Amino acid sequence: MSFATHLKSLALVATCLILSAQTDAQEMTYSLAIHGGAGTITRDRMTPELEAAYREKLTEALRAGQTILAKGGAALDAVSAAITVMEDSPLFNAGKGAVFTNEGRNELDAAIMDGATLNAGAVTGVTRIRNPILLARAVMDKSPHVMLAQEGAEEFAREQGFELVNPLYFWTERRFKSLLAVQAEDSHALYLDHDETHKYGTVGAVALDAHGNLAAGTSTGGLTNKMWGRIGDSPIIGAGTYASNRSCAVSGTGTGEYYIRLTLAREVCALMEYTGAGVQQAADTMIHERLTGLGGDGGIIVVDKDGNIAMSFNTEGMYRGRVTSAAPEPVTAIYKDE
C-alpha cells in the first residue's frame, strides 16, 4: 500500500469515527428535571438580584447533569451531579445553606434511588458530610443497607473515605437568623419559617438516561427549628424519593409528614403502573387531590420512562428547571404562572 493510500485510509477511518461519534451524540436521548424547594415564592418577595442568582444556580445544576447525560452517562450520576451543585450553594436548604434545628445544628438528610435495580441509599441526621447525596449513593453502592442514621452513617462515611467537615461549614447567617426569629416567637414552633421563600427548601433531581434508566435523588436540611430527631420525607424511599424503570422517577419537597403518610413518591409511579395514568395526571392527582386533601403543601418533579417531565405543586412557587435532549437549552422557573 502506498503512503498516499495509507493516508486516505486513515482519513476515512477518522471520518467514520467522527460521524459515528456525532451519531451517538444525536442518539443520546435524555431528560432531566430539578427542584430547589417549594413555598410562598412570589415576585413581591423576590429581588431581581436574588431571582437571577437562583436561575443561574438552577441552570448550573441542570448543566452539570446534562453534561453527563449527553455523553451517555448514567441517570444516577446526573442526579448526583445536579444535586451536588445545589448542596454546595447557600441558596438552597441542603448541604451548605441548610436550616438549623431547635438546638442550633444543621442535620442533613438525603436519598437516591436507581430505577433499573430498585437499589436505594439514604442517610438521615448527618452533620459532618458536605454532600449528603454522595453519602446516600455510597450507602446504596457500598453497604448492604438502604438507610443509615446520624453518627452511625458518619462512621460508615469515614470507612468509605469521606472527608468529615467541621459542622460550622454549614453555618450561614441567613438561616441562623431564621432560627432566632422563629424561636423569638415560639421556641417550639415547628412549621413557622420567617423566610417564607424557603418554607420547604429541599432540593432534588430526576433523570432518564440514554440507556432507558431512571433515577431520583433528594437532599435537605429539613425544617427550621425541628426537634426530637425528626425525620422527614426526603430520606424515606417511597415518600420523598422513588424511581422504577417500569414507570417513573420522583423527587418531592413539602410538608414531609404528609408525603410519608401518602408514600407520595411511590404512589405517583403506582398510579402510572396500575391505572395507566399519564405522568402529569399522576403527579396532579397526588399533589392537588391527595396532598391537598390531607392538608399538606408542596410539590414534586417527575420524569417518566419515555422522558416526559411533569412538575406539580400547590404552593405559590417552586424553584425548578428542566433540560432534555429534544430541548437542550436549560429552562428554569420559579413562580406558579411560569
Next chain:
Amino acid sequence: MSFATHLKSLALVATCLILSAQTDAQEMTYSLAIHGGAGTITRDRMTPELEAAYREKLTEALRAGQTILAKGGAALDAVSAAITVMEDSPLFNAGKGAVFTNEGRNELDAAIMDGATLNAGAVTGVTRIRNPILLARAVMDKSPHVMLAQEGAEEFAREQGFELVNPLYFWTERRFKSLLAVQAEDSHALYLDHDETHKYGTVGAVALDAHGNLAAGTSTGGLTNKMWGRIGDSPIIGAGTYASNRSCAVSGTGTGEYYIRLTLAREVCALMEYTGAGVQQAADTMIHERLTGLGGDGGIIVVDKDGNIAMSFNTEGMYRGRVTSAAPEPVTAIYKDE
C-alpha cells in the same frame, strides 16, 4: 305512678339496657392478626417446650387485642395491646429480647398507622423505651411529626412522661450469645444469625375494629450485629407498616432493605385499591413474586377492610396468630404447613 309501676318501669329499662348491650356485643365484628417474626423455623429446630411457650405468648397477645375489639374498642388500641405483650416477652426480637447491635446495644424501632386518617407515628434507634410501639403511638397522637430518631425521640418521650429504662433492661443472654457467636465468625457479618429461628424476629399486628377502622403496627430490635445506625423497614411507613381504610392494614417481617425498596406494605394496599386484587392475591404477589424476585426473604400479615385476613411468607415458618368475631377462639401457627 305507683311504686310497683316504678319498679316495673325500672325493670323494663334495665332489661332493655342488658338486651341492648348483648346485641352490641354480638354486633362487634372484628379481625386481628399478629406475627412474631419469620425465618428458618422448622420442627427439628424446636423443642416442645419452646413451641408451647411461643403459642402461649401469641395467644396472650391475641387475647389482649381481642378484649379491646370485642368491646368495640379501636383497632389502634388493639394493635398496641397485642404488640406490647410481645415486646414484653424475651421470646421475640422486640422490646425485651431485642437483638444486639455491633456495639452491643439494643436499638429499637417501631411504627403504627391509623387507616382512618392515615396518621402515623414511628421511632427509630431508641434504647431506653420499654415499649417502643407506645412511643410511636405518642409521636402520632402528640407531635406534628411522623418519625423521630434516637436521643431526640427519647427527649420527646421524656416530655410525654414516658419512663426511660436502664438499657440493661433489654439485655438477654440468648441474644447476647447470638451476637458473640456472629462476631466470632465475622465481626462485620450483617445477615448471619446463629439463632436461625429468629432471623427476622420483628413483631407486628393488624386489626379491623367494629367501626370499620383499620390499623397496623410493627416493632423490632432489627438485625443482630447491625452497624452504622442502620434503619430497617419496620419504622418506615409504607415499607414494613401501612394502613388505609380504603383497602387494608399490613405489617411485615423480613429483610427490611427489600421491603423499603418495594414500599412493600403500601404496595399490598395499592394492588387492592388499583387492580382489584383480593387480600390473599395482593399479599402473595408482593411476597412470592416481588420480594422473592428481588432476592428478599420474609412475610406479611394483612387484614382488609372487610375483615379478611391474609398471611404470606417465603421462609420456612412465621410465628403468627389470628382471631376474629366470627372465630373468636385464637388460632396460632408457626410452620409453613399449618
